[in-house]
Amino acid sequence: MPEIKRIGVLTGGGDAPGLNPAIKGLVYRASDYGIDVVGVYDGWRGLLDPLAEALTLDRESVRRWDRDGGTNLGSSRTNPFKSRNEEGEQVDRSAEVITNIEALSLDAIVVCGGEDTLGVAAKLSEKGVAVVGVPKTIDKDLAGTDYTLGFDTALRNVTEIIERSRTSAGSHGWVQVIEVMGRHAGHLALWSGVAGGAHLILIPEHPFRYEKIYHHLRERLGDTRARVRDRSRPRYSVIVVAEGAHAEGGELVTVDDRHDAFGHARLGGIGEILARRIKSETPYDARSVSLGHPQRGGTPSPIDRIMGMMFGARAAEAVAAREFGKMVSARGVAPACKLSLVEITTVLGKINMVNVAHHYDTERYHMKEIGM
Numbered sequence: 096m097p098e099i100k101r102i103g104v105l106t107g108g109g110d111a112p113g114l115n116p117a118i119k120g121l122v123y124r125a126s127d128y129g130i131d132v133v134g135v136y137d138g139w140r141g142l143l144d145p146l147a148e149a150l151t152l153d154r155e156s157v158r159r160w161d162r163d164g165g166t167n168l169g170s171s172r173t174n175p176f177k178s179r180n181e182e183g184e185q186v187d188r189s190a191e192v193i194t195n196i197e198a199l200s201l202d203a204i205v206v207c208g209g210e211d212t213l214g215v216a217a218k219l220s221e222k223g224v225a226v227v228g229v230p231k232t233i234d235k236d237l238a239g240t241d242y243t244l245g246f247d248t249a250l251r252n253v254t255e256i257i258e259r260s261r262t263s264a265g266s267h268g269w270v271q272v273i274e275v276m277g278r279h280a281g282h283l284a285l286w287s288g289v290a291g292g293a294h295l296i297l298i299p300e301h302p303f304r305y306e307k308i309y310h311h312l313r314e315r316l317g318d319t320r321a322r323v324r325d326r327s328r329p330r331y332s333v334i335v336v337a338e339g340a341h342a343e344g345g346e347l348v349t350v351d352d353r354h355d356a357f358g359h360a361r362l363g364g365i366g367e368i369l370a371r372r373i374k375s376e377t378p379y380d381a382r383s384v385s386l387g388h389p390q391r392g393g394t395p396s397p398i399d400r401i402m403g404m405m406f407g408a409r410a411a412e413a414v415a416a417r418e419f420g421k422m423v424s425a426r427g428v429a430p431a432c433k434l435s436l437v438e439i440t441t442v443l444g445k446i447n448m449v450n451v452a453h454h455y456d457t458e459r460y461h462m463k464e465i466g467m
């Protein structure tokens with residue numbers, strides 16, 4: 096068996112806090128095995144460009160990376176299996192990726208990403224490329240693992256904003272709708288909503304009914320316009336809605352009709368629609384805010400630093416043991432969880448969603464375990 100001497104690492108899809116700590120963990124543990132690591136820029140795009148230069152990573156150059164948010168290697172949503180050629184046609188360019196991996200003398204590649212980026216890694220693995228996956232997405236919706244890098248930091252960020260939004264909502268007595276990320280899964284909406292004290296939480300897994308929302312608002316806030324002077328009940332309400340949530344019989348709300356190379360439209364706008372409906376159908380004033388990218392911004396939380404370095408180190412061990420075609424997986428609650436390797440194909444065609452029967456109260460639109 097030829098020895099593993101030099102590997103590449105790339106980060107793809109939406110950036111997430113925890114990626115840089117993962118690269119640090121990878122480089123440190125790889126150096127224990129005498130394996131060199133190079134960083135490939137901008138996800139899969141870095142392996143399609145006519146040999147974009149790769150960055151040599153060593154213990155000294157990544158020493159401070161555990162404190163950095165985003166990804167210092169850059170990212171893209173490039174899909175080599177559906178990528179534009181020079182003539183602008185969408186074609187399968189995966190053979191170029193394989194050629195470039197060889198041209199860079201990489202014995203293996205560690206791929207940090209979500210469903211799409213790891214999906215590409217899984218398909219390349221079937222073509223014989225030596226890959227190891229590291230799971231990341233603030234949505235925490237990847238199959239095969241209980242933790243994905245970025246979730247905890249996003250949870251911290253969103254909780255903080257929900258908390259801050261109460262100041263104005265409470266002072267003015269309005270309904271504050273907060274739209275958070277979460278395309279298929281409502282983990283971030285549900286957890287941040289509970290931690291931030293939201294009154295209603297709407298998730299993609301369970302289509303909501305407008306009438307039910309109005310009913311809950313009336314119950315909390317009372318029915319009359321004089322309610323702002325009624326000190327015996329709350330004056331305001333906070334509703335957290337995941338961007339992928341939709342009304343019963345309604346459609347996903349998208350920013351426009353463009354799709355990325357993986358076929359995803361950019362979601363956004365359900366919060367504003369909901370606020371408008373509340374204003375027109377109830378006596379309450381309502382505002383909406385969509386949190387957008389700042390929710391995954393800033394420095395990684397302690398959990399994402401620890402989990403990132405643990406995931407990276409485990410990936411290096413997998414490479415050294417030639418356990419390819421695998422993804423690092425966590426079982427249990429981070430960071431006191433058990434790490435193992437699962438088949439990287441686990442991520443294909445499956446999503447880890449909120450278990451509605453166990454955790455979501457479909458009457459109260461809240462976490463089942465908590466009485467609001």
Ligand code: F6P
Binds near residue numbers: 110209232276361
């Ligand atoms: O997949 C992670 C995610 O944060 C989703 O929740 C969201 O729909 C998407 O990325 C946003 O995509 P972009 O960062 O390309 O705007």
